[in-house]
Amino acid sequence: MSKLDEYVNRLKAKIGFEWSNPSLLTQALTHSSCVHESRGQGLHHNQRLEFLGDAVLELLISEYLYQRFPDRTEGELTKMRAASVCEPSLAKVARGLDLGRCLRMGRGEERSGGRERPSILADAFEALLGAIYLDHGLEAARRFVLEQLNPIITDVVAGRLDRDYKTELQERLQQNSPDPVSYVIMKETGPDHDKVFTAGVIYRGQIIGQGSGHSKKEAEQQAAKDAFNRLDALKHTGPKPSGVAE
Template sequence: MDLTSFKEQLGLVWREEKLLRVALTHPSYAYEHAGVEHNQRLEFLGDAVLSLIVSDYLYRTFPHKSEGELTRLRAALVCESSLARVAEDLGIGEVLLLGRGEEKSGGRTRPSLLADAFESLLGAIYLDQGLETAADFALARLKPLLEDVLEGRMERDYKTELQELLQKGSPERIVYEVLQEEGPDHAKRFLVGVYYRGRCLGQGAGRSKKEAEQHAAREAWRRLAGEEG
């Protein structure tokens, strides 16, 4: 799919098309092309916009669910695996601008990269079209996943489950700390530890910080909950 086809698929008339190009520019490409803006700032914005959109939708749709239940639903809908599925359906990986190393290492199909790119795209839509259009765009693609979430067919969000387990008795903050980072930019590996009350409860590794944090939370949750496997 080329960029023209991708734009047509989105069904939006862009006021500032540069925002779309920035949203589709991975940092690895910008590092190889001086003066090119990458999408990390838009990712930051899109993450916040997405959280608001999904929170508002769940609050209005499920008036009888508790705060904890709504939190779990939101976490499952906006987790890396869900957003990567949406990005893949949109074909975002096909039109991303990637650096040579990221291209060679399979970045176009990497879940963490696709999830981040979807958030960047949503941030661009919000800036260009406003919150209502951004909400319509995001929810049209996330609502089909909601049934899977409600039926428990989506990947578990161990960070949220660990937080709920630990903070039943105390509101103290859970801290995720990068213990080790190795490899070139296009093939990073992160080792993360999860700490509570100064004690390390688990460690996890992954190709992104988010993935490593989930693995660390899973290890900690299984230890604390006594779950096997």
């Protein structure tokens, strides 16, 4: 038995599911770099399962927060959900499951530290959830999500997690105007296994902040942080300019 198989068996024991379709678990734990390096060979990467798992996760956490906190406003619930399912939170849960060691991954991605990269870990968690949903249904997915994320939600409620700058920026801007806040990926650099994304925050047709990261989500958070910090600086130095951020 290979080391990878040992880690996957430990994961199976941790989550406690008997798989009707084991290929779903294999797919959930297959990073795109593995498929690209092997030129397919019958493998399927986890991006479609990640897409599904993301939607299931948002539904289940929204339902849980709605029921657990009946006195919280829509804005408060949205902020709590965003902090609970953001990339750093999901990466933390994935590390607890040791998902990094369970992934089938290309050599280049592995050499660049892919098994510890937050974006890859968070995506793997969502893919695993998507696989659980397809194989076992919504109730099993709900049990898994709440078991894994309850400590995170507790930290969110207590204010012990990293700040979610995207939500904070939107709240700050929309205090004065209902105009939407949007994000655009301005640049991608580096090889496929080690890409760096640069994102911009757009508000009223202007770029008000920029940031970079190894995933689009991370880049958007950094761009939001940049814009938020600029707003804080302007608060102490004078009125907001209407031009593009420097």
